[in-house]
Amino acid sequence: MFIERSVALRVIKGEAAALSPEFGGCVMCALVADAPTTHVLCRTRRSVAVLARFGVRRGHLLVVLRRHVERFEEITWPEWQDAQRVAWEAARAAERALGATRVYVASLGSATQRPMTFPHHHLHVVPTYRGDRRDRPAAVFTWQDGVVLQDERDAARLTRELRAAWPMGARGSERLGDSHR
Numbered sequence: 184m185f186i187e188r189s190v191a192l193r194v195i196k197g198e199a200a201a202l203s204p205e206f207g208g209c210v211m212c213a214l215v216a217d218a219p220t221t222h223v224l225c226r227t228r229r230s231v232a233v234l235a236r237f238g239v240r241r242g243h244l245l246v247v248l249r250r251h252v253e254r255f256e257e258i259t260w261p262e263w264q265d266a267q268r269v270a271w272e273a274a275r276a277a278e279r280a281l282g283a284t285r286v287y288v289a290s291l292g293s294a295t296q297r298p299m300t301f302p303h304h305h306l307h308v309v310p311t312y313r314g315d316r317r318d319r320p321a322a323v324f325t326w327q328d329g330v331v332l333q334d335e336r337d338a339a340r341l342t343r344e345l346r347a348a349w350p351m352g353a354r355g356s357e358r359l360g361d362s363h364r
């Protein structure tokens with residue numbers, strides 16, 4: 184279901200305000216620690232792939248580094264490699280399970296905390312589909328047209344489909360991530 188940007192922003196603002204103090208106000212740290220299992224697609228030692236609750240397209244997901252790092256200078260090569268690998272797996276799963284015609288992978292985020300963007304490093308994996316007349320990066324990476332709100336039932340179904348199509352299997356990926364220590 185598409186909802187207005189302003190509605191999504193209100194919800195996110197409320198959720199950020201309710202975060203436990205241990206996360207230092209970082210929604211991404213909270214997500215790494217506490218993402219609902221219905222949203223988690225894959226965990227490795229260094230990153231976690233979760234469905235974006237407010238996505239710009241069906242199956243939009245995030246690959247979040249477990250460690251709170253904001254700058255490329257702080258990201259180790261093994262962390263970057265791991266996150267890229269998970270994004271690659273996610274993109275393949277989106278092609279297989281959801282029939283995506285194109286999958287965008289991007290490192291976005293703002294240097295400062297804002298209602299819809301967070302400095303904690305993460306990658307966006309965004310599938311696009313046949314018939315999407317606005318499947319260009321500038322039209323996809325914006326909330327101007329509203330966002331997809333995943334209700335719990337949708338999220339659980341999407342997670343099941345993506346996990347079933349995950350290249351190494353979600354557990355295989357976990358093993359692989361561990362072997363990269």
Ligand SMILES: [Zn+2]
Nearest residue numbers: 209212251303
């Ligand atoms: Zn963080």
